[in-house]
Each structure stands twice: as structure tokens, then as C-alpha cells.
Amino acid sequence: MAAVRLEGLTKLFASTRAVDAIDLAVPDGEFVVLVGPSGCGKTTTLNMIAGLETPTAGDIWIGEARVTDWEPRDRNLGMVFQSLALFPHLSVFDNIAFPLRIKKVPEADVAARVQAVAETTRIAPLLRKRPATLSGGEAQRVALARTIVVKPAVFLMDEPLSSLDAKLRVEMRTELKRLHAQLSATFIYVTHDQAEAMTMADRIVVMHQGRIHQMGPPLQIYADPANRFVAGFFGVPAMNFLDGEVVAEGSDLRFSAAGLRPKLPAPRTATRGPTTLGVRPEHVRLGDGADASPATVSLIEPLGDETLVFLDYGAPVSLVAKVDAEDKVAVGDRRPFTLRPDRLIFFDSAGGRLR
Amino acid sequence: MGGSERPPYPPGARRAPGDPGRSSIDAQATCRTNPGRSWIDGVLARLERERVFKWLPFVPVQGLFALLLLPNALLLVYLSFLSWRITRGAWWNAPFTGLDSFLGALGDERFLWAVGRTFGFAAVAVPLELLLGFGLALLCREPFRGRRIYTTVFLLPMMIVPAVVGYDLSMLLIDQGPFNQVLSVLAGRPITVRWLSDYTAAKLAVIGADVWQWTALTFLVFVSGLAGLPRDPIRAARVMGANRWQIFWHVELPLLKPVIAIAVVLRSMEALKIFDYPMLLTQGGPGNSTETIAVYLWRMGWEFARVSDAAAMSLILLVVVSVYIFIAIRVLRRERRRLAEEAAP
Amino acid sequence: MMRRRLFGVARHAGLLVWMAITLAPIYWMVMTSFKHSGEWVTWPPRWVPHEPTLINYVKVLTPGTSTFELGRQTLKILKPLWDSLFIATTASLVAVALGSALAYSWTRFGTGGRRYPYNILSIRMVPPIVIAVPFVVYYVTLRLLDTYTGLILVYLATSLPYVIWMMLAFIEEVPVELEHAARVMGASRFRVLGRIVLPLTAAGLVVTFLFVFILNWSELLLAMTLTNTEVSTIPITLNKFQSANEGRDYGPQAAIGTIATLPVVVLGFLIQKHLVRGFSFGLLRK
Structure with missing residues (x-):
């Protein structure tokens, strides 16, 4: 009923392809997050769904209707903006009542519905205030309330949490997820923050340079990235990328870079020659083993529960390992390390995944 | 929020099949194909299309300019190639004389003098206004007792109708008038300058009127400019050990460039139009000693009825002024671009 | 301290001069508008009207059209x-x-x-x-x-x-x-x-x-x-x-x-x- 489908959606600004022939189907009730670095086309995509930008080519379907050239007001959407876009000249009450009044809801119902939604979002005491006097979190809730009050079928959110401080942002993530469960409407959420995408999405859509690079559930994106861009975009700290070669050594295949020669587990066929190996910091282990490589600790960054250890193994870029905070490591220590063989992934020189 | 025991949203907020609160997309779709609204809504919906909507205000504005300016520009050129006076029948019957009017204009000493005089007035009045306005603005920069009163009073002249200013000064400057009286008191001896009938003094009177009225404007522009100076660069310079003079010269003055550009462009643009003061103070006299371009052209057209000559002169003036306008617009564009670049970090 | 004081005095002096220049013409016009005809042009000029009058305002604000003949004018506005x-x-x-x-x-x-x-x-x-x-x-x-x-x-x-x-x-x-x-x-x-x-x-x-x-x-x-x-x-x-x-x-x-x-x-x-x-x-x- 309120599924959203994009078909070959394209937007040109002058001659740059802001959005490049995107196909995406969002089933009814899904929480999908469009994520990517700034300028990747995610906001433009959202604006086209909302009708605020006209696509250069392609189609947008909401439910059964092709809405490509509909005015925004006819699309029955709710949208929360990065700046929240509360109307500064209206009180909180009037802000929330705005969409109802536009739709000519009788004034008695307006009051009741505003009151109800204000209760549920816990902003009832603020109704008479002006937006300028609200705190960041309060303004956030007003913006949500204003969107919920008309019960749209699809919610569009353009980095709605970016104006909040770190702690509130984490709280609001939970809040939004709960809201999604309550409303069971379709959510399309845009962010550049991979942590937001990971924590909230049913499905993540990774965008870069106007294209979709990968779609899938968060853990799949994290564990099985489609290419080097996706691999590097998710995870803090980022995945380690080691440039080297796959060489044959007897019956074994080994990866060779600087002082490093880990054995590769599965029989690999197509890969020979220059390759980039990717391994996440949590899959680098300190300690001796059959295949251990020598390294020196050059820097440590304690995170509290865990510690990041920067290892010099002879290459220009250090390797980052995430180890338990109990493990006492000091700068200058000589610590050999191993890589979890089942978690190594490989990319060709263009950044494509080698399987 | 937390508080997971009680449901944060009422059941009404849940989506239920056939929920009347939600107009489904399908309903919207039928609404579009079968509007059932009045024809006004239909027209509005059409006008609302972006490609229509964005041109709505352009139609009347461009229409107005096309209606007023285009025929006049053509007429101006056409008239200048004729030999026509208002008193001699209809203009479309006037004889075509080619470039005669232009040659006449370039050989007309009174016209050339008027042009030179106008630029001369501007060359004296504009720098004076800029310096005075800037100096006064600097004096009023930091808060002190009475600052509000001063700034309020200083802005008064620019709010007075220029014709009234001309008239007012014509009262003050009569031979036995209050201005001479004040000068006498200050000098300690009787002073009787004939401000409105002496060749040099009359010029000073016209320049004086312009300076009196428009220093208010340069003052206002500079006060706003100084108030808008960003604080951090100035503080940074102070921390780096710059003294007041260095800060002024190397930090504040460059930052003030856009504002200075406004003042220069605006005042020199207006100074070339001087009309009201000579008309009301001296009517261009004595002799032609205060006759500016605008005054002379006006006389050509109306007192002497030599329309074609006036048109030719207007065209010559337009060419001269175009050069100036071209430069002025370039300066404004450049400064605006720079400001935009500064604003975007 | 002394220098600051001095600067303050100099500043007021400068500003007062310009204030006088600004206000004098305005003052003169307003005063003249309240003067009887005998006081319009005198030597020494009169800065304060002897007997302030509204007659000038009454004259110009009565209905009618302005005329100018034989050196005599009536102004109606x-x-x-x-x-x-x-x-x-x-x-x-x-x-x-x-x-x-x-x-x-x-x-x-x-x-x-x-x-x-x-x-x-x-x-x-x-x-x-x-x-x-x-x-x-x-x-x-x-x-x-x-x-x-x-x-x-x-x-x-x-x-x-x-x-x-x-x-x-x-x-x-x-x-x-x-x-x-x-x-x-x-x-x-x-x-x-x-x-x-x-x-x-x-x-x-x-x-x-x-x-x-x-x-x-x-x-x-x-x-x-x-x-x-x-x-x-x-x-x-x-x-x-x-x-x-x-x-x-x-x-x-x-x-x-x-x-x-x-x-x-x-x-x-x-x-x-x-x-x-x-x-x-x-x-x-x-």
C-alpha cells in the first residue's frame, strides 16, 4: 500500500550526475537507510521521492501510483529535515497543527489531535512556546510530532539527528526505532553516519557518487561488503587495507606484503598478482601462532572496554588491531600478530571485491 | 525518553486497515484524475507547476520594462537622427538629418562645459562625503554617552526631500541670510558672500548642498559596515601583537572593502544625476555656472524645445555613463562573490 | 587616562560641529514656516520668530489651486x-x-x-x-x-x-x-x-x-x-x-x-x- 519504488531514477545538476539511474524497491513498512558520504546523492534521492526535486529521468512509485510528476502535497508523505525546519513564526502548537489546517481538518479535531500527539511525544508542556526557545531535543520531538500528526504512509528523514549532541543522538535512535515499530509505516532515512545506519536500518542502501553500491541488512553489509568503498565506509575504526600480492608457495597460496606472509585458507583460483587485502581491526589478533608476523606497537588508543593498537610491520601504513582492554599493551612493545583467516577479504586494484 | 512500560503512542496512531485518518495514495490518485474541485483550483494547480510558477512575476515586470524602456530607447535613437522641435509639427514628419545633431552636440560648448562641470562637482563632492562620512562613523564607533543622539541627527539630511534641501539652502544662502550671519560671527567681521549669484560661490553652494545631504548616507553605510566587521580576525591580530594602526590598515580596511565599494558606487552614480539642487538653488546660474548635464538637457528639451539635439546629447551621455556602469557593476559583482566565498567556510 | 579624556572631548567637539551643521538648516526652515512675512528676510536674521504663527500653514493648506501672476503668488498644496x-x-x-x-x-x-x-x-x-x-x-x-x-x-x-x-x-x-x-x-x-x-x-x-x-x-x-x-x-x-x-x-x-x-x-x-x-x-x- 505504501511501498516505494524507484526505477532508473536519475538527476543531473548541470552535467554532474548527482543520482545515476537508481533502482530501489522499499516494501511497505520497511525501515531503509540511505547512507553515504556527503555528495553521494542520497539527499537528492530523498528530495525526489518527496517531490521537492524533479528527476531528470526515471520514475517514482508510491504504492500503486506513479508519482514522478506529482506535487509534494499530493504524495501523502511525512518528512523530517536536517534543520528540522520548524516554522519560527508559529508556536509549537501551530507548528504541529500546520499540516492539519492545510488539509482543512475541523479546528476542534485539530486541537484534539495536536494534544494527543503532543502527549505521546512528551512535548505537551511546550505547546505554547516558540521554536527558538526550545532545546535541541525538544525541537527534534516537535518536528517528529508535526510529521506524525497526519499519519503519513511514508516517512522521509534527512539526517534528522545531526543537530543533536552525541548522547541525545544515541537516545533518539532508539526512539525512532520504537516509533517505526509503533507506526509500522515505511521509513526512508538518509544519513552519512554509518553507526546510525547500522543501528536503525532493516536494510541499508549504500550510495556513492550517485550510485547504489550495495543493499542489504546491516550485518551483511558489515561482514560481506560488495567492494572496497563499502568495506571502508562501515566500521570504526575503518577496515585495514594492505596492498600486496597473492603468491603461490608450494601447494599453498600466501598473501605477501612487507614482512607479512599469511597463508590463505580456501583454494583461490583467479587471484594472482597485485591485490588489496582487507581485514577488520577486531580480526587482527595479538599473540604468537603458526602464521604470526612480527610487529612493533607504535601507538595505542584506549577506548575503555577495548584498546586500539597500531602495529608497525614494515609497511608505510600501520595495521590497527582492536584488542581487549585487559590485554596490557605499551608503545614500543614487540608483539607478533595473526589475521583471522576466515575473515580476510580481497579487492582488485579498482576496488572491486574478489571472491 | 525511555519509560517502556507504558505505550508511548496511543493505539490510534497505529496503522489499521481502513483507518479514516489516513488518506490513501489511491484516493489521492482518483482525486487527481477526477478533481471535483472548482475551475479556480484547476487554474491554480496549473500555475503551480514549477516551470510556470517561476515565470509568473517575470511576465509583468519584463512587460513593464519592455513597454516603457524599449520604445523609448528606440525613440531616443530615432529622434537624435532628426531635426525636430516640439513646436514643429509631429515628430514623424520631421526631416532626417543624420548625424547633424551629434556633431552639433559635440560642438556645443555649453554642453561640454555642463558635462565637465558635472564630473567636477562629483569629483569634489563624492570624496568629501566619503571622508566626512567615514570620519564621523569612526568617531561614533564605540559606545559612548550621546552616541544615539548623534547618529540619529546625522541621518536626518538623507530623509529630506532633495528639492526641499535645495529650497532650504536657497533661504539660508541669500546675501543677508543666516549663513553669512554665522560666518560673520565666526570671523569677527562682516562677511557678505553672494552665495547664489557669484560664479564660484554658487558652485560651492551646489556642492555644499550635496555634501550636506549625502554625507548622511555615507555615514550610515560606514556605520553599518563597521558594526558588521567580524570580531575574531581583529582579536587574532591583537593577539599577534598588531597595534591599532596596523589593525586598521591591514585588517579592518580590507574587510571594509565591500562597504567602501557600496559608498563609492552609489554616490558617484547619484552625483552624475545632480538636478534638484541647481534647479532650486540657482536655476543653473549665475550665467551657466552651476548648470549640470541634467539641468542643461532638461532646458534643451523643455525651455528651448530642441528635442533632437537633446536626444543626441542624451545618447552621448548614455555612452559615457555606460562605461561607468559597466565598471560599477563589475565591482559590485566581484565584491558580492567575495563575500559569498567568505561566508562559505 | 588623560589621553582617553582628551580624545573624548575632541570627539564630542567634532561631532557637535557636524550636528550643528546638520540641524541649522532644518531648524531655519521650520522656524521660517512659523514666521510672519516681515521676518522672512531681515538683517540680522531672526532665529526665533517674534510671534509664531500658523498662517503659512493655513495659507497653503486651504483648498484651491496655486496661481502666480503679476509677481504675486498663492501656494495651495x-x-x-x-x-x-x-x-x-x-x-x-x-x-x-x-x-x-x-x-x-x-x-x-x-x-x-x-x-x-x-x-x-x-x-x-x-x-x-x-x-x-x-x-x-x-x-x-x-x-x-x-x-x-x-x-x-x-x-x-x-x-x-x-x-x-x-x-x-x-x-x-x-x-x-x-x-x-x-x-x-x-x-x-x-x-x-x-x-x-x-x-x-x-x-x-x-x-x-x-x-x-x-x-x-x-x-x-x-x-x-x-x-x-x-x-x-x-x-x-x-x-x-x-x-x-x-x-x-x-x-x-x-x-x-x-x-x-x-x-x-x-x-x-x-x-x-x-x-x-x-x-x-x-x-x-x-
Whole structure:
């Protein structure tokens, strides 16, 4: 009923392809997050769904209707903006009542519905205030309330949490997820923050340079990235990328870079020659083993529960390992390390995944 | 929020099949194909299309300019190639004389003098206004007792109708008038300058009127400019050990460039139009000693009825002024671009 | 400490001199407007009227038309006052409506191209006298000479550039996301203008209106050019009776000057803070 489908959606600004022939189907009730670095086309995509930008080519379907050239007001959407876009000249009450009044809801119902939604979002005491006097979190809730009050079928959110401080942002993530469960409407959420995408999405859509690079559930994106861009975009700290070669050594295949020669587990066929190996910091282990490589600790960054250890193994870029905070490591220590063989992934020189 | 025991949203907020609160997309779709609204809504919906909507205000504005300016520009050129006076029948019957009017204009000493005089007035009045306005603005920069009163009073002249200013000064400057009286008191001896009938003094009177009225404007522009100076660069310079003079010269003055550009462009643009003061103070006299371009052209057209000559002169003036306008617009564009670049970090 | 003191005194001295220069002419005009004819021109000049009188105001404000014959003049300004008010108000209102719509369209859609406001501005920079000559011929042909419509159209054209430039600055301050939000919530573009843009730029609209009103109220050259006997504005009236040096009616003219100045000064102070925007070409830091 309120599924959203994009078909070959394209937007040109002058001659740059802001959005490049995107196909995406969002089933009814899904929480999908469009994520990517700034300028990747995610906001433009959202604006086209909302009708605020006209696509250069392609189609947008909401439910059964092709809405490509509909005015925004006819699309029955709710949208929360990065700046929240509360109307500064209206009180909180009037802000929330705005969409109802536009739709000519009788004034008695307006009051009741505003009151109800204000209760549920816990902003009832603020109704008479002006937006300028609200705190960041309060303004956030007003913006949500204003969107919920008309019960749209699809919610569009353009980095709605970016104006909040770190702690509130984490709280609001939970809040939004709960809201999604309550409303069971379709959510399309845009962010550049991979942590937001990971924590909230049913499905993540990774965008870069106007294209979709990968779609899938968060853990799949994290564990099985489609290419080097996706691999590097998710995870803090980022995945380690080691440039080297796959060489044959007897019956074994080994990866060779600087002082490093880990054995590769599965029989690999197509890969020979220059390759980039990717391994996440949590899959680098300190300690001796059959295949251990020598390294020196050059820097440590304690995170509290865990510690990041920067290892010099002879290459220009250090390797980052995430180890338990109990493990006492000091700068200058000589610590050999191993890589979890089942978690190594490989990319060709263009950044494509080698399987 | 937390508080997971009680449901944060009422059941009404849940989506239920056939929920009347939600107009489904399908309903919207039928609404579009079968509007059932009045024809006004239909027209509005059409006008609302972006490609229509964005041109709505352009139609009347461009229409107005096309209606007023285009025929006049053509007429101006056409008239200048004729030999026509208002008193001699209809203009479309006037004889075509080619470039005669232009040659006449370039050989007309009174016209050339008027042009030179106008630029001369501007060359004296504009720098004076800029310096005075800037100096006064600097004096009023930091808060002190009475600052509000001063700034309020200083802005008064620019709010007075220029014709009234001309008239007012014509009262003050009569031979036995209050201005001479004040000068006498200050000098300690009787002073009787004939401000409105002496060749040099009359010029000073016209320049004086312009300076009196428009220093208010340069003052206002500079006060706003100084108030808008960003604080951090100035503080940074102070921390780096710059003294007041260095800060002024190397930090504040460059930052003030856009504002200075406004003042220069605006005042020199207006100074070339001087009309009201000579008309009301001296009517261009004595002799032609205060006759500016605008005054002379006006006389050509109306007192002497030599329309074609006036048109030719207007065209010559337009060419001269175009050069100036071209430069002025370039300066404004450049400064605006720079400001935009500064604003975007 | 001493130096600061000294600077303070010098500053006040400098400012007081300019204040005197500023105020003296205004004071003189207002005082003259309250003087009997015997005190208009005397030596030494009288800075305070002996017996203040309202006769000059009564004279110019009684109904009738101004005449000038045999060196004697009677000045009546009810008609010019009404003409000025009507023409300036109408032209300014329409200019603000059209100009702000255009400024909106340009800021939001870039209609007309990036250079559009500059082109408009460069037209405005041409001295009006250049166009005055053919204008008369044109207006005679169209039968617009000496009519309200004629003058209003001209003032509309000359005010538009100022309106566009002032309103650009005000409209740019309204975040476009507010409009997007309203549109997604179901408002049409016209609704967005009425419910969001208009309230948020209301102050700007008032300021812009007053600004161009002052310009139109004060204009002399085009008014003189394009009117004759039917239509007459305040500046024209002042000028008409200035040309005759004999028997000048200083008192009544001073009264006219005061009447013409008063509303503008009041309006001017209302918008004092924003006044500079009118000619800042968007070049002012906030």
C-alpha cells in the first residue's frame, strides 16, 4: 500500500550526475537507510521521492501510483529535515497543527489531535512556546510530532539527528526505532553516519557518487561488503587495507606484503598478482601462532572496554588491531600478530571485491 | 525518553486497515484524475507547476520594462537622427538629418562645459562625503554617552526631500541670510558672500548642498559596515601583537572593502544625476555656472524645445555613463562573490 | 587616562560641529514656516520668530489651486499633497508586490539567470534625464502625459530595482527547508508563500515599501518632465515657485518644505536600522 519504488531514477545538476539511474524497491513498512558520504546523492534521492526535486529521468512509485510528476502535497508523505525546519513564526502548537489546517481538518479535531500527539511525544508542556526557545531535543520531538500528526504512509528523514549532541543522538535512535515499530509505516532515512545506519536500518542502501553500491541488512553489509568503498565506509575504526600480492608457495597460496606472509585458507583460483587485502581491526589478533608476523606497537588508543593498537610491520601504513582492554599493551612493545583467516577479504586494484 | 512500560503512542496512531485518518495514495490518485474541485483550483494547480510558477512575476515586470524602456530607447535613437522641435509639427514628419545633431552636440560648448562641470562637482563632492562620512562613523564607533543622539541627527539630511534641501539652502544662502550671519560671527567681521549669484560661490553652494545631504548616507553605510566587521580576525591580530594602526590598515580596511565599494558606487552614480539642487538653488546660474548635464538637457528639451539635439546629447551621455556602469557593476559583482566565498567556510 | 579624556572631548567637539551643521538648516526652515512675512528676510536674521504663527500653514493648506501672476503668488498644496501621496503609495505598493515576487522567483529558481538582478540594477544606474526626452514624446503619443497612470508606471519601473535588491536579502534569510516542509505537509506553492514566506519577510516588506515610498515621494526630475497642469507633486510645487526670484513666499514655501519632510523623517526613523539595506546591494555583513 505504501511501498516505494524507484526505477532508473536519475538527476543531473548541470552535467554532474548527482543520482545515476537508481533502482530501489522499499516494501511497505520497511525501515531503509540511505547512507553515504556527503555528495553521494542520497539527499537528492530523498528530495525526489518527496517531490521537492524533479528527476531528470526515471520514475517514482508510491504504492500503486506513479508519482514522478506529482506535487509534494499530493504524495501523502511525512518528512523530517536536517534543520528540522520548524516554522519560527508559529508556536509549537501551530507548528504541529500546520499540516492539519492545510488539509482543512475541523479546528476542534485539530486541537484534539495536536494534544494527543503532543502527549505521546512528551512535548505537551511546550505547546505554547516558540521554536527558538526550545532545546535541541525538544525541537527534534516537535518536528517528529508535526510529521506524525497526519499519519503519513511514508516517512522521509534527512539526517534528522545531526543537530543533536552525541548522547541525545544515541537516545533518539532508539526512539525512532520504537516509533517505526509503533507506526509500522515505511521509513526512508538518509544519513552519512554509518553507526546510525547500522543501528536503525532493516536494510541499508549504500550510495556513492550517485550510485547504489550495495543493499542489504546491516550485518551483511558489515561482514560481506560488495567492494572496497563499502568495506571502508562501515566500521570504526575503518577496515585495514594492505596492498600486496597473492603468491603461490608450494601447494599453498600466501598473501605477501612487507614482512607479512599469511597463508590463505580456501583454494583461490583467479587471484594472482597485485591485490588489496582487507581485514577488520577486531580480526587482527595479538599473540604468537603458526602464521604470526612480527610487529612493533607504535601507538595505542584506549577506548575503555577495548584498546586500539597500531602495529608497525614494515609497511608505510600501520595495521590497527582492536584488542581487549585487559590485554596490557605499551608503545614500543614487540608483539607478533595473526589475521583471522576466515575473515580476510580481497579487492582488485579498482576496488572491486574478489571472491 | 525511555519509560517502556507504558505505550508511548496511543493505539490510534497505529496503522489499521481502513483507518479514516489516513488518506490513501489511491484516493489521492482518483482525486487527481477526477478533481471535483472548482475551475479556480484547476487554474491554480496549473500555475503551480514549477516551470510556470517561476515565470509568473517575470511576465509583468519584463512587460513593464519592455513597454516603457524599449520604445523609448528606440525613440531616443530615432529622434537624435532628426531635426525636430516640439513646436514643429509631429515628430514623424520631421526631416532626417543624420548625424547633424551629434556633431552639433559635440560642438556645443555649453554642453561640454555642463558635462565637465558635472564630473567636477562629483569629483569634489563624492570624496568629501566619503571622508566626512567615514570620519564621523569612526568617531561614533564605540559606545559612548550621546552616541544615539548623534547618529540619529546625522541621518536626518538623507530623509529630506532633495528639492526641499535645495529650497532650504536657497533661504539660508541669500546675501543677508543666516549663513553669512554665522560666518560673520565666526570671523569677527562682516562677511557678505553672494552665495547664489557669484560664479564660484554658487558652485560651492551646489556642492555644499550635496555634501550636506549625502554625507548622511555615507555615514550610515560606514556605520553599518563597521558594526558588521567580524570580531575574531581583529582579536587574532591583537593577539599577534598588531597595534591599532596596523589593525586598521591591514585588517579592518580590507574587510571594509565591500562597504567602501557600496559608498563609492552609489554616490558617484547619484552625483552624475545632480538636478534638484541647481534647479532650486540657482536655476543653473549665475550665467551657466552651476548648470549640470541634467539641468542643461532638461532646458534643451523643455525651455528651448530642441528635442533632437537633446536626444543626441542624451545618447552621448548614455555612452559615457555606460562605461561607468559597466565598471560599477563589475565591482559590485566581484565584491558580492567575495563575500559569498567568505561566508562559505 | 588623560589621553582617553582628551580624545573624548575632541570627539564630542567634532561631532557637535557636524550636528550643528546638520540641524541649522532644518531648524531655519521650520522656524521660517512659523514666521510672519516681515521676518522672512531681515538683517540680522531672526532665529526665533517674534510671534509664531500658523498662517503659512493655513495659507497653503486651504483648498484651491496655486496661481502666480503679476509677481504675486498663492501656494495651495492640498492637491499636490494628495497627488504625491496617491502616486507614491500606489507605485510603491505595486513595486513591492511585483519586485518581491520576482526576487523570490530569482532566489529560489534562479529565473532570468544569474546576472538578472545586475542587469536590472544597471538599467537603474542610467541617469533618468537620458530617457526623459523620448519619454515625453512617447507619453504624448500614448496620452499618458500628465496622468496618474503615467507617473505611477514610471515610478514603478524606477522602484523595482531597489525592491528586488532589498527583498533578495530578506528572502535569502528564509531557509528553503521551511518551504519544503510546508509543501510536503500538503501546502501548495501559493499557500507556502502566504503562510510561510510572507510572515517571515513581513518586516522586510514594510521596510522596502517605506524605502521606495521615500524615493518616489522625493522625485523631482521625472515628475517635472511628465506632468503639466493636471498632476502636480510636492517637489514640483516647490520648484515651480522657486524660479521666480521676485516676491518669493518664503514662509509658505517653508511650510510646504516642513510638511513634505515630516512624514518622510518619521518613516525614515521607523526603518532606520534597515535603511542601509536598500542601497547595500547585498554587500553588507550581518
